[in-house]
Amino acid sequence: MSLSRWLSRKKNLLSNKNIKQVDFNLSQDLWIKCNQCGLLMYYKLLESNYKVCPKCNYHFPTSSHDRIYYLFDTNSWFSIDTNLSSTDPLGFADRKLYSVRLFDMKLKTGLSDAVQTGIGSINNIKVACGIMDFRFMGGSMGSVVGEKLTRLIERATNDKIPLIIICASGGARMQEGMLSLMQMAKVSSALYRHGEKSLPYFTILTSPTTGGVTASFAMLGDIIIAEPGAVIAFAGRRVIEQTIKEDLPDNFQTSEYLFKHGFIDLIVSRTELRKQLYKLLFLYCNSNSLH
Numbered sequence: 156m157s158l159s160r161w162l163s164r165k166k167n168l169l170s171n172k173n174i175k176q177v178d179f180n181l182s183q184d185l186w187i188k189c190n191q192c193g194l195l196m197y198y199k200l201l202e203s204n205y206k207v208c209p210k211c212n213y214h215f216p217t218s219s220h221d222r223i224y225y226l227f228d229t230n231s232w233f234s235i236d237t238n239l240s241s242t243d244p245l246g247f248a249d250r251k252l253y254s255v256r257l258f259d260m261k262l263k264t265g266l267s268d269a270v271q272t273g274i275g276s277i278n279n280i281k282v283a284c285g286i287m288d289f290r291f292m293g294g295s296m297g298s299v300v301g302e303k304l305t306r307l308i309e310r311a312t313n314d315k316i317p318l319i320i321i322c323a324s325g326g327a328r329m330q331e332g333m334l335s336l337m338q339m340a341k342v343s344s345a346l347y348r349h350g351e352k353s354l355p356y357f358t359i360l361t362s363p364t365t366g367g368v369t370a371s372f373a374m375l376g377d378i379i380i381a382e383p384g385a386v387i388a389f390a391g392r393r394v395i396e397q398t399i400k401e402d403l404p405d406n407f408q409t410s411e412y413l414f415k416h417g418f419i420d421l422i423v424s425r426t427e428l429r430k431q432l433y434k435l436l437f438l439y440c441n442s443n444s445l446h
Contacts, residue, residue, distance in 0.1 A: 218288055382425055
């Protein structure tokens with residue numbers, strides 16, 4: 156075989172796109188590296204551990220669909236208000252039109268907006284739950300997020316069942332202006348009426364929980380739970396440092412720092428969250444049955 160023919164054949168073998176693509180997909184699908192400790196692990200191992208690193212307990216970001224699967228009894232989840240979707244009341248545009256951005260997010264996530272609401276059960280205890288999804292425009296709170304949560308809270312109040320909201324948000328949605336800020340008061344008012352009925356409300360703060368969500372319903376829970384290492388804040392770190400002209404502690408705005416200073420009640424790993432919620436709900440059900 157001539158040298159030129161051999162080189163030509165070798166080139167064809169190396170340029171086989173199917174082989175390269177298969178190898179790449181296998182490496183991407185089978186293995187993942189922890190962002191905190193650098194542990195290289197089998198992806199199915201991470202999935203089976205609720206997307207929590209088995210070595211350092213780092214909590215990987217996860218979707219609202221995953222949280223439904225992790226928390227609720229099999230086939231008990233019933234979604235409500237799934238078709239509610241934002242419009243573009245201000246005709247807002249930055250690098251792209253807000254209406255286009257919404258459409259792109261719907262295609263990417265399969266969600267109508269940044270929160271899923273529904274009724275489910277945890278060990279046969281019925282609860283109403285709202286689950287924010289950071290994948291949809293950073294979990295920002297617009298008109299639809301506020302409306303869906305308000306309707307959920309009103310349903311929980313009418314049905315006299317406990318309420319859980321899992322928070323993951325960058326704050327109010329600037330593309331909707333004042334309409335997004337109004338949702339803070341709207342949701343908080345509904346929570347007040349829920350509390351008047353002596354019904355429990357638990358909030359679960361995941362990373363990140365910031366801005367208008369922190370300033371309203373995230374901090375109104377009867378019991379406030381946070382995941383380990385979660386970023387929980389109102390204003391950004393740099394904004395605070397520039398305002399007070401002082402350096403902040405390294406762990407400032409983490410769930411551990413807030414727990415130490417009394418802002419939250421519990422820090423619970425995602426792997427133990429279902430058990431912990433069941434204990435709290437069980438205590439409520441038992442104490443309620445005594446009256």
